[in-house]
Amino acid sequence: MKLTIEFVTMKITLKNEKLTTISIVGLVSKPDDASLRPYIEEIQKALNKHQAKLLIEEESAKLLGYEGFEFETICKESDFLISLGGDGTLISLCRKSFACAKPVLGIHAGKLGFLTDIQTNEIEAFIEDIFAGNYRIDTRMMLEVSLHVKGDIQKVVAFNDIVFSRSQISHMTTIKAFVDGHLFNSYYGDGLIVSTPTGSTAYNLSAGGPVVYPLMEALILTPICPHSLTQRSLVLPVDFEISFESSDDTVVVVDGQDTYQMSDVDFVSVKIADKGAQLIHSLDRNYFDVLKNKLHWGNV
Numbered sequence: 001m002k003l004t005i006e007f008v009t010m011k012i013t014l015k016n017e018k019l020t021t022i023s024i025v026g027l028v029s030k031p032d033d034a035s036l037r038p039y040i041e042e043i044q045k046a047l048n049k050h051q052a053k054l055l056i057e058e059e060s061a062k063l064l065g066y067e068g069f070e071f072e073t074i075c076k077e078s079d080f081l082i083s084l085g086g087d088g089t090l091i092s093l094c095r096k097s098f099a100c101a102k103p104v105l106g107i108h109a110g111k112l113g114f115l116t117d118i119q120t121n122e123i124e125a126f127i128e129d130i131f132a133g134n135y136r137i138d139t140r141m142m143l144e145v146s147l148h149v150k151g152d153i154q155k156v157v158a159f160n161d162i163v164f165s166r167s168q169i170s171h172m173t174t175i176k177a178f179v180d181g182h183l184f185n186s187y188y189g190d191g192l193i194v195s196t197p198t199g200s201t202a203y204n205l206s207a208g209g210p211v212v213y214p215l216m217e218a219l220i221l222t223p224i225c226p227h228s229l230t231q232r233s234l235v236l237p238v239d240f241e242i243s244f245e246s247s248d249d250t251v252v253v254v255d256g257q258d259t260y261q262m263s264d265v266d267f268v269s270v271k272i273a274d275k276g277a278q279l280i281h282s283l284d285r286n287y288f289d290v291l292k293n294k295l296h297w298g299n300v
Helices: 034-048 058-064 071-077 087-096 120-132 287-295
Strands: 024-029 053-056 080-085 104-108 136-140 143-149 152-158 161-166 173-179 182-195 219-226 234-236 242-245 250-254 258-261 267-272 277-281
Touching: 024 034, 024 058, 024 071, 024 087, 034 053, 034 058, 034 080, 034 120, 053 058, 053 071, 080 087, 087 104, 087 152, 104 120, 143 250, 161 173, 161 267
Parallel strands: 024 053, 024 080, 080 104, 104 277
Antiparallel strands: 136 277, 143 152, 143 267, 161 182, 161 250, 173 182, 173 242, 182 219, 219 234, 242 267, 250 258
16 A cells, blocks of 8 residues: 655735725824834824824823823724834734724834834835735734633633743742633642643743744643643634632733733633734844844744
């Protein structure tokens, strides 16, 4: 009997969607950073050349002395949103604008800049590229996190990760994980990270988890300092809904921004959200160059 092996080549394809109109743009800047004012002025000037209006979120506007608008108004009226700051500002904006599903442009005015690839010295040129159609929109999967409390469900979304962590340095925690209702693991140690592919280069990477290409759809489970040499990261397809229980003093942290106590909920379930975050990128952006530059891969 002859054995034939067929190799199937998988190709990640990008959607070539463009904005149909650009007449109003919303902006949210890094909190408490008045030094960003010159960049906002540059954004406004570049948009004015194309008769496009800039709506600045009220908290950002108050700090910088501009007229501000409520975030709901910005979401409803804008054709796309601008995040001016670091990755944290962009993550917060993607979560906050989840319901309105508007594309987000990240302008880097922070530290690491994994997500915000447009530099402040490229503002004018890239806004010209946007009006010329020289850009792409990537869709990044997000997670829907459901906190179940006595029959009630509170839902939030996560862009990077959900972290189950011990609340005290002197104690470890046990987290039971269920796939489709079946217990498959009990994690005992400092905690557990449930990450998106985009978030795989964040806390997940620091904890020894894998780097996963950000346009894929997967659930990444990485234990934090497990009290067992056999516990390893696990990558699952997004068809599953995973539930977590813990009777210990465990906290749940969503994207490093929202914190919940496991003692206040019956269990937490995680699955892929019904839509993803849309990020506007330069056509020149190459993810593998980002990895090489930010993680210093290949340096000798």
